[in-house]
Amino acid sequence: MRLQKYIAMSGLTSRRKAEELILQGRVKVNGHVISQMGKNVEPEKDIVMVDDKVIRLEDNKVYIMLNKPKGYVTTLKDKHSDKIVLDLIKGIRERLFPIGRLDKDTTGLLLMTNDGDLAYKLTHPKHVVWKEYIATVKGNPENKKIKLLRDGVIIDGRRTSPACVEVIKKDKDSTVLKMKIYEGRNRQIRKMCKSIGHPVMELKRVAIGDVRLGNLEVGKWRYLTKEEIDYLK
Numbered sequence: 001m002r003l004q005k006y007i008a009m010s011g012l013t014s015r016r017k018a019e020e021l022i023l024q025g026r027v028k029v030n031g032h033v034i035s036q037m038g039k040n041v042e043p044e045k046d047i048v049m050v051d052d053k054v055i056r057l058e059d060n061k062v063y064i065m066l067n068k069p070k071g072y073v074t075t076l077k078d079k080h081s082d083k084i085v086l087d088l089i090k091g092i093r094e095r096l097f098p099i100g101r102l103d104k105d106t107t108g109l110l111l112m113t114n115d116g117d118l119a120y121k122l123t124h125p126k127h128v129v130w131k132e133y134i135a136t137v138k139g140n141p142e143n144k145k146i147k148l149l150r151d152g153v154i155i156d157g158r159r160t161s162p163a164c165v166e167v168i169k170k171d172k173d174s175t176v177l178k179m180k181i182y183e184g185r186n187r188q189i190r191k192m193c194k195s196i197g198h199p200v201m202e203l204k205r206v207a208i209g210d211v212r213l214g215n216l217e218v219g220k221w222r223y224l225t226k227e228e229i230d231y232l233k
Contacts, residue, residue: 003029004147008116011058011095013119015146020176024046026051043163061115063224063232065215068110074101085110099123102226103187110212111224111232118233122208127183132207133189135177136196140170147198147208148181155191163192174201 001009007027017139021027025035028049041048048055066233068074071213072083076097085098089112099111099119122129140150146167152159164180175198190200206213211228224232 001041001043003027003034003041003048004037005033005117006043006057007050007055009057011046011057011097011114011115011116012050012055013097014123015116016123017187021050028052029170050124058092058114060095061113062092063111063113063115063118063131063229064089064092064112064221065216065224066094066112066219066221068102068107069219070105070107073104074098074110075087076155085112087223098100100184102205103190105169106205107209107218108203109208110205111208111211112221118209121148122232123184128207128209129186130182131205132178134168134204134206135167135179135189135193135200137175137177137193137200139173139198140175140199141167141177141196141198143220144200146177148196149192153195155185155188155195160192164193169204181201 004015004022007013008015019037022034022037025033029039029041032038032046040154043057056118066084066085066088072085072088074085076084076086086096089096091198094114096112096114099113099122102110121127146165149165150163152162161183166178167175168178169176181188189203193200210231216222
């Protein structure tokens with residue numbers, strides 16, 4: 001088994017993050033530091049350590065949905081924040097990690113698991129998984145600016161992929177947009193709206209593919225249903 005897959009299946013983190021840990025020299029196999037990709041391990045024989053702690057395969061896979069409140073970060077540890085999403089998950093023995101991220105000020109649907117393979121599938125660019133957001137932006141964007149969002153705008157030096165954008169509501173000083181994207185670039189929705197001169201005031205993720213937040217209360221979590229898990233896989 002590839003080393004990065006072993007780390008992911010241990011429930012420690014996603015496969016992509018496992019690859020980063022290897023390249024950073026934080027992984028040992030049988031006492032030897034592994035800092036390049038390509039290493040295979042035998043789960044029954046080899047001892048794998050991350051940051052000098054032994055990790056083992058996690059048999060019980062857990063999949064949950066959290067309605068993330070504002071003010072919480074989705075990293076597992078953050079020395080600059082005293083609020084992390086794991087603090088909201090009580091009563092689960094397994095080590096969970098978020099699939100993707102929501103920034104501190106964004107609320108809504110966050111999937112968490114200890115299944116590194118699924119996390120890899122849902123976050124890798126080659127897999128098209130639409131994410132749906134409700135964004136309240138400042139002012140009232142003209143139709144030509146909405147078209148820019150749909151066709152793609154330049155952020156961080158690159159054009160965004162086509163997006164689905166629909167005007168839900170207009171008030172005097174703000175507009176509510178429904179936006180669907182399949183990229184996972186850092187703070188993408190916020191940067192897209194800022195690029196057309198209408199910065200985001202409130203942002204909430206309501207769906208990942210066909211898995212929807214529904215009426216789950218803010219700060220609460222639930223297990224995914226078998227149908228939702230099968231769909232994501």
